[in-house]
Every structure is written in C-alpha cells, then in structure tokens.
Amino acid sequence: DAKTTQPNSMESNEEEPVHLPCNHSTISGTDYIHWYRQLPSQGPEYVIHGLTSNVNNRMASLAIAEDRKSSTLILHRATLRDAAVYYCILRDAEWDNYGQNFVFGPGTRLSVLP
Amino acid sequence: DSGVTQTPKHLITATGQRVTLRCSPRSGDLSVYWYQQSLDQGLQFLIQYYNGEERAKGNILERFSAQQFPDLHSELNLSSLELGDSALYFCASSVGGSGGWGETQYFGPGTRLLVL
Numbered sequence: 001d002a003k004t005t006q007p008n009s010m011e012s013n014e015e016e017p018v019h020l021p022c023n024h025s026t027i028s029g030t031d032y033i034h035w036y037r038q039l040p041s042q043g044p045e046y047v048i049h050g051l052t053s054n055v056n057n058r059m060a061s062l063a064i065a066e067d068r069k070s071s072t073l074i075l076h077r078a079t080l081r082d083a084a085v086y087y088c089i090l091r092d093a094e095w096d097n098y099g100q101n102f103v104f105g106p107g108t109r110l111s112v113l114p
Numbered sequence: 115d116s117g118v119t120q121t122p123k124h125l126i127t128a129t130g131q132r133v134t135l136r137c138s139p140r141s142g143d144l145s146v147y148w149y150q151q152s153l154d155q156g157l158q159f160l161i162q163y164y165n166g167e168e169r170a171k172g173n174i175l176e177r178f179s180a181q182q183f184p185d186l187h188s189e190l191n192l193s194s195l196e197l198g199d200s201a202l203y204f205c206a207s208s209v210g211g212s213g214g215w216g217e218t219q220y221f222g223p224g225t226r227l228l229v230l
Binding site for chain 1: 219221
C-alpha cells in the first residue's frame with residue numbers, strides 16, 4: 001500500500017511556479033523521498049529525490065519538512081510539457097537492503113494552462 | 115530517452131494465450147524491475163532481478179514469471195491470459211539493487227497488452 005498522500009489534481013498557469021505537496025506521516029528515518037512523473041503515453045521518469053535536506057536539480061526543487069512528515073515538489077516555471085501525473089514515493093523500508101521497489105500511489109495530475 | 119528499451123510496443127492476443135515481453139536495461143545497469151499499470155490498479159510493482167537473480171517480488175500472479183539473462187536483458191512471461199491482464203507493462207532498470215536506497219530507476223516506454 002502507498003504510504004503517501006497527494007492531491008488528486010492541481011492546475012497551474014504556464015510560466016508560474018507550482019508547489020506539489022505530499023504527506024508521508026509514517027515515514028521512517030531511512031526512507032528516501034522520491035518524485036517521479038509520468039507524461040501522457042510514456043513511462044515514469046525520475047524528477048528528484050532526497051532524505052533530509054532540501055534538494056535542487058535542473059528540473060525541480062524538493063523541500064522537505066523538518067519533521068520529514070511532508071515534502072513539496074517545486075517546479076519553478078511550469079511549461080506545457082510539465083503536464084503529467086506526479087508521484088511522491090517512499091522507498092519501501094520493509095525491503096531492508098534489497099529490492100528498491102517503489103510503491104506508487106495515484107499521484108497528482110498536474111494540468112498546465114497556457 | 116531513458117536508455118531502457120522494451121519490445122513489442124503493442125501486443126494483442128486472446129484469452130488463454132501466452133506472451134513474452136522483453137526488456138533491455140540501460141548499459142551498465144544490473145537491476146531490472148517489472149511493473150504493471152492498469153486503469154483501476156495504478157502502477158504496481160511485479161518483480162525485480164539483480165544480475166540474473168530474483169531479488170524481490172511484489173504483486174506478481176503465479177501465471178506470470180520473469181527471468182534475467184546473462185546479457186542482463188529480461189523477459190516477462192504472461193500465461194493463461196485473462197481479460198484483466200490487459201494493461202501497460204513497464205520495465206525499469208537501475209545501476210545496483212543490493213543497497214543504496216536513493217537509487218534512481220529508469221523506465222522504458224512500456225508494452226501495451228490487450229487481451230481480447
């Protein structure tokens with residue numbers, strides 16, 4: 001079962017920042033927070049991941065709450081190409097050191113309006 | 115382009131039949147993962163192989179099996195197909211598989227299976 005909670009859908013205007021929230025109140029100390037997105041008719045693609053500190057890369061930023069029970073994916077300037085389903089995933093700690101298997105929830109469907 | 119290839123892109127078959135889906139991981143990646151995505155179930159992890167050995171199992175039916183060959187490509191075999199097996203099947207790969215919880219998975223474009 002997915003251990004994260006995300007809004008079903010969000011809307012943004014093109015060229016504006018987007019903040020996609022994710023709640024993970026049962027996160028364990030060794031769970032990484034991963035974000036993937038799935039564009040229409042494509043496989044999921046990696047966006048960003050982090051453990052405790054905020055992270056930045058060329059695609060997005062990840063802001064992690066101090067208690068780690070929530071996180072926010074930030075797209076600084078949304079483009080039409082960013083319209084996708086965004087998945088916030090915890091690496092399943094039950095697998096211990098083996099099997100880096102992601103449990104995907106329903107994600108957030110982001111619509112970007114021109 | 116993730117570097118992961120899957121064949122075929124589309125597959126149409128009948129109930130009771132058997133099909134094989136193929137996946138070639140990114141160059142250098144030792145782990146291969148299989149996922150099923152259906153409209154009502156979302157993206158579900160099926161199975162992982164690491165360097166030829168089964169590493170982890172998820173919600174994989176007994177009618178389904180997989181293997182990873184010495185050249186690291188993988189095949190997912192689906193038998194006694196039912197209407198409910200119609201779905202997108204994704205393969206993903208990663209560098210390792212024995213640790214490193216922050217490791218990224220790279221997904222292929224998927225195989226769309228339609229069982230009639």
